[in-house]
Amino acid sequence: xxxxxxxxxxxxxxxxxxxxxxxxxxxxxxxxxxxxxxxxxxxxxxxxxxxxxxxxxxxxxxxxxxxxxxxxxxxxxxxxxxxxxxxxxxxxxxxxxxxxxxxxxxxxxxxxxxxxxxxxxxxxxxxxxxxxxxxxxxxxxxxxxxxxxxxxxxxxxxxxxxxxxxxxxxxxxxxxxxxxxxxxxxxxxxxxxxxxxxxxxxxxxxxxxxxxxxxxxxxxxxxxxxxxxxxxxxxxxxxxxxxxxxxxxxxxxxxxxxxxxxxxxxxxxxxxxxxxxxxxxxxxxxxxxxxxxxxxxxxxxxxxxxxxxxxxxxxxxxxxxxxxxxxxxxxxxxxxxxxxxxxxxxxxxxxxxxxxxxxxxxxxxxxxxxxxxxxxxxxxxxxxxxxxxxxxxxxxxxxxxxxxxxxxxxxxxxxxxxxxxxxxxxxxx
Amino acid sequence: xxxxxxxxxxxxxxxxxxxxxxxxxxxxxxxxxxxxxxxxxxxxxxxxxxxxxxxxxxxxxxxxxxxxxxxxxxxxxxxxxxxxxxxxxxxxxxxxxxxxxxxxxxxxxxxxxxxxxxxxxxxxxxxxxxxxxxxxxxxxxxxxxxxxxxxxxxxxxxxxxxxxxxxxxxxxxxxxxxxxxxxxxxxxxxxxxxxxxxxxxxxxxxxxxxxxxxxxxxxxxxxxxxxxxxxxxxxxx
Numbered sequence: 066x067x068x069x070x071x072x073x074x075x076x077x078x079x080x081x082x083x084x085x086x087x088x089x090x091x092x093x094x095x096x097x098x099x100x101x102x103x104x105x106x107x108x109x110x111x112x113x114x115x116x117x118x119x120x121x122x123x124x125x126x127x128x129x130x131x132x133x134x135x136x137x138x139x140x141x142x143x144x145x146x147x148x149x150x151x152x153x154x155x156x157x158x159x160x161x162x163x164x165x166x167x168x169x170x171x172x173x174x175x176x177x178x179x180x181x182x183x184x185x186x187x188x189x190x191x192x193x194x195x196x197x198x199x200x201x202x203x204x205x206x207x208x209x210x211x212x213x214x215x216x217x218x219x220x221x222x223x224x225x226x227x228x229x230x231x232x233x234x235x236x237x238x239x240x241x242x243x244x245x246x247x248x249x250x251x252x253x254x255x256x257x258x259x260x261x262x263x264x265x266x267x268x269x270x271x272x273x274x275x276x277x278x279x280x281x282x283x284x285x286x287x288x289x290x291x292x293x294x295x296x297x298x299x300x301x302x303x304x305x306x307x308x309x310x311x312x313x314x315x316x317x318x319x320x321x322x323x324x325x326x327x328x329x330x331x332x333x334x335x336x337x338x339x340x341x342x343x344x345x346x347x348x349x350x351x352x353x354x355x356x357x358x359x360x361x362x363x364x365x366x367x368x369x370x371x372x373x374x375x376x377x378x379x380x381x382x383x384x385x386x387x388x389x390x391x392x393x394x395x396x397x398x399x400x401x402x403x404x405x406x407x408x409x410x411x412x413x414x415x416x417x418x419x420x421x422x423x424x425x426x427x428x429x430x431x432x433x434x435x436x437x438x439x440x441x442x443x444x445x446x447x448x449x450x451x452x453x454x455x456x457x458x459x460x461x462x463x464x465x466x467x468x469x470x471x472x473x474x475x476x477x478x479x480x481x482x483x484x485x486x487x488x489x490x491x492x493x494x
Numbered sequence: 495x496x497x498x499x500x501x502x503x504x505x506x507x508x509x510x511x512x513x514x515x516x517x518x519x520x521x522x523x524x525x526x527x528x529x530x531x532x533x534x535x536x537x538x539x540x541x542x543x544x545x546x547x548x549x550x551x552x553x554x555x556x557x558x559x560x561x562x563x564x565x566x567x568x569x570x571x572x573x574x575x576x577x578x579x580x581x582x583x584x585x586x587x588x589x590x591x592x593x594x595x596x597x598x599x600x601x602x603x604x605x606x607x608x609x610x611x612x613x614x615x616x617x618x619x620x621x622x623x624x625x626x627x628x629x630x631x632x633x634x635x636x637x638x639x640x641x642x643x644x645x646x647x648x649x650x651x652x653x654x655x656x657x658x659x660x661x662x663x664x665x666x667x668x669x670x671x672x673x674x675x676x677x678x679x680x681x682x683x684x685x686x687x688x689x690x691x692x693x694x695x696x697x698x699x700x701x702x703x704x705x706x707x708x709x710x711x712x713x714x715x716x717x718x719x720x721x722x723x724x725x726x727x728x729x730x731x
Contacts, residue, residue: 069617070612071612072616074609074612077600080600081600122640179668273584356719389596390598390599392596393597393598394595394598394609394613395557395581395584395586396557396584396590396592396596396663397584397590397609397610397613397657397658398581398584398585398586398613398614399581399585399611399613400581400582400613401577401581402578404611485629488557489552489557489558492592492594492596
C-alpha cells in the first residue's frame with residue numbers, strides 16, 4: 066500500500082514535466098532496444114551455427130577410447146564391464162562399443178553391395194534423436210534378432226524399387242576375419258547370416274561416396290562379426306597383455322541432456338579413459354560467440370549508461386525545481402528515507418517504462434530486419450526461412466531489469482541530494 | 495506522545511539560542527529563550543519581522559536544531575532525538591501552518607491533505623476518510639478537487655490548516671497564518687484555528703505581528719524582540 070502510494074507520488078512528480086520525462090525515457094528505450102537487438106543478433110547467429118549439431122544429436126555424445134598409455138597391460142581396458150559402469154553414471158542414456166567393420170558383403174538375390182557396418186544399440190538408436198533422417202521402416206526391435214537399417218544408396222545397390230519395398234526383406238550378410246583366442250593365435254572364420262531389413266535412412270548430402278554405403282547393425286549382432294576384435298587384440302598383445310582382455314578400441318556414451326555432458330565426461334576421464342566431445346569443440350565456437358555477446362552487450366551498456374546520465378540530469382534539475390516541495394514534505398513528516406525512495410522510484414519508473422518500450426523496439430527492429438533479410442533471400446532463390454535473431458525470454462526479462470537497475474543507480478545521487486534538502490532553507494525560498 | 499500527560503507542560507524551552515552565519519558575521523536569531531507552553535493552551539508570540547519568531551517556531555517543530563539550550567517535549571529533550579525520531583515527532587506531534595501556505599501546486603486540495611497521511615503510513619479508505627473529514631472541518635468540501643492555483647489565498651490557507659490537523663496532532667504551530675490575507679479572510683482563518691483549538695483541544699503556538707488579532711484570540715501573549723523574550727513590563731507600549 067505504502068509502495069503504491071509512493072509510486073503514485075512519483076508518477077505525480079514525473080507528470081509535471083512530461084516532455085522532459087518522455088525524452089529521457091526515450092533515451093532509455095533506444096539504449097535498451099539496441100541492447101536487446103544486438104545481443105539477440107549474436108544469439109541468433111550462434112543458434113544458426115549450432116543447429117546442425119543439435120538436429121543430429123551429436124551434441125550429446127562422448128567418444129571414449131583407452132588412454133594413450135593404455136597400450137600397457139595394466140591400463141583399464143575398455144570392455145563391457147567398463148561400459149556398464151559408464152552406463153550407470155547419472156544422466157547417461159546409453160554406453161556402447163563403437164564397432165565398425167569394412168568389407169561387409171550384403172546380397173539380395175543376384176544383386177550385392179559392399180558396405181561399412183556400424184553398431185548401434187537397440188534400446189536407443191542414434192536415429193532416434195535425428196528422426197528426420199529415417200525415410201522408411203523403423204528402429205531395431207527389442208528382441209535380439211539379426212536386423213539391419215540400410216542407407217538409401219545400399220537399397221538401390223540391392224535392386225529394391227524403393228526404400229519401402231526393402232523394409233521387411235531378408236538380405237544375406239557375409240563377413241570374414243581373424244578372431245583372437247587365449248593361445249595368442251587367431252582363427253580365420255566366415256559368417257553367413259540372414260538379416261532382416263527393418264528400416265532405411267538417408268544421410269542427406271552430408272556424406273557422399275563410399276561413406277554413403279553405411280548400414281547400421283544392432284551392437285549385439287555387430288560384436289559377433291568375425292574380425293571385429295582383431296585390431297584391439299593386436300594392440301593389447303603388443304603391450305604384453307592377453308588378446309581376450311583387449312576390450313574395444315572405441316566406445317560411445319550418450320547423455321540424456323547436453324547440460325550433463327561435461328560432468329559425465331569428467332567421470333569417464335576419472336575412470337581412466339580418453340574422451341572427445343563435439344561440444345568441447347563447440348565450446349571454442351561458443352567462447353567466440355561469448356566474446357561477441359559481451360562486445361555487443363558492452364556497446365548496449367554504454368548506450369544505457371549514457372541514458373542513465375540523462376536520468377541523473379533530469380532528476381537533478383527536478384530536485385532543484387522541487388526543493389520547496391521537498392521541504393514541505395519534510396516539514397509535514399517525510400523522512401529522508403521517504404524522499405530517497407520517492408526519487409529512486411521516479412528513476413525506476415523511467416527505467417522500467419524505457420526498458421519495456423526498449424524491449425518492444427528491439428523486437429520490432431529484429432522483426433523488420435528479419436523480414437527484410439528473408440525477402441532478400443527469397444529474391445535470390447533461398448527457400449529456407451532465416452531466423453537471424455534469437456530473443457529468448459531471459460534476454461527480454463534481463464534487459465528490462467538491467468534498464469531498471471541502471472536507472473535506479475542513476476537516480477541515487479539526485480535522491481540523496483533531495484533527501485539532504487534543509488526544510489527551513491527550502492521554505493525560505 | 496504518551497497518552498497520559500506526565501505534566502501540564504507540553505513543550506518547554508531552556509535558554510534556547512540559535513545563531514546564523516551570514517558570511518563572516520554571526521547573527522543571533524534567538525537568545526536564551528525560556529518558554530513553557532501548557533497543554534491545551536493558545537499562545538501567541540508577538541514580534542516584528544526579524545525578531546526571531548519563525549526561528550522559535552522551527553525549533554519547537556523540530557525543523558531546526560538549536561545552537562544552544564534545549565527544547566523539551568513531554569519532558570524529553572528534542573536534541574537527544576535521532577534524525578528519524580525527529581521526523582516521527584514532526585509527523586505525529588506537530589502540525590505546521592505557514593504564512594505562504596506551501597501547498598504542493600500539482601496536487602488537488604484533497605491530495606495535499608492526504609499527502610501528510612501518506613508519510614504517517616495511513617492508507618486506503620481510512621486515508622480518504624480522514625482527509626475528507628479535515629477538509630470538511632475547514633469548510634472546503636466543495637473545493638476539494640481544485641488545485642492551489644484555482645483557490646483564493648484564504649482557501650489555500652484553509653487547505654494548509656486541514657493538512658496540519660489531518661493527523662490530529664497535539665501541537666499546532668502557525669507562522670503568521672494570516673500574513674498574506676486581507677482582514678476579512680484573515681478573520682475566517684483565525685476563527686477556524688480558534689475552533690480547532692476548542693474542538694480538538696489542540697495546543698496552539700501562533701506567531702504574528704498583529705497585536706490586535708492576538709489579544710482577541712490567545713490565552714496568553716509573549717513578546718519577542720531581537721531574539722529575546724520580553725517581560726510583561728517591557729512589552730507594554
